[in-house]
Amino acid sequence: MSQNKRSEKSEPQSKQNLRLWLRLLKASRIIETQLREKLRQEFASTMPRFDVLAALYRFEKGLKMSELSNVLMVSNGNVTGIVDRLVKDGLVLRVPVAGDRRALLVRLTAKGREDFAVQANAHESWVDDMLSEFASKGGAEFSDQLDELTKSLEERI
Amino acid sequence: MSQNKRSEKSEPQSKQNLRLWLRLLKASRIIETQLREKLRQEFASTMPRFDVLAALYRFEKGLKMSELSNVLMVSNGNVTGIVDRLVKDGLVLRVPVAGDRRALLVRLTAKGREDFAVQANAHESWVDDMLSEFASKGGAEFSDQLDELTKSLEERI
């Protein structure tokens, strides 16, 4: 029971916030759906795979499984399966960590690095195609507001 | 025109658009994750279930399976499973459509309607709690921009 009793008739603020969230979700889903379809069609891949490769591309020395799941903000068990499949496809390696036999470092293979570079270029241009029209009219400000929103959300945790 | 707002190197537009998308995705994920956790903890339910109930609550006469999947922007086969479970839990009914033996109308039961009303109130206040701080500083404009973004995205399809 929150201290805000929004059930009063003349209190549209919570409705406005709800609408804001629904709009955010809708825009996000449209973009995500299109990107997922592109990844599937062009590279026979998926968003989660792309996200893992992106993280490993950025951290060249590799990431431990737990670090990977932190960076991606997904559960531990989730990453295991995705990495399993990437290993099977030769894009990623599990390397033992010296001095800690519990941990494994996940790293891109040469092929993984090459493949991702191509995919990342395509991905960037897909996003650009989707957003360029909107962004030409105040996209920078909007982007900054999104950043503020995220910060405001993270403060609450 | 704030095209060269960044550094002297003038980052390409596509990078800015990519950042916009990543910020949108991040904000969306934070909210979604928190809502999902709340639904699970408070009502032993999930987002997809909530979404289905919300759609059926809005369309009192019920929706065909295909209409439901259109409204929710998810695949046909997906809805089948969710509705199966909602039927099993007594929140939803499948009703034959007179004159078309292919189609089924999905409708809330009395219990479904009652349960959802409670959940929707809670959901609205969760969202309000998350967004009220941010929304107090220009949230209305931001919301309108989100709406424009969605329209711009939908024009491209």
Place this chain on the structure above:
DNA sequence: GAGATAATATTTAGGCTTGAAATATTTATG
């Protein structure tokens, strides 16, 4: 009407996701 095409819903196969429990290893404590 007959046959083709479209609409509707389900099933299937494969992958994604979570939280909880299980396993293995390391570190801290008595």
Place this chain on the structure above:
DNA sequence: CATAAATATTTCAAGCCTAAATATTATCTC
């Protein structure tokens, strides 16, 4: 040293999600 606590990862069960295949019913065209 022994044992408990903490850390790292995997496994598991359940549900979510998609695209493709299937089955049934409706509609269209000739």
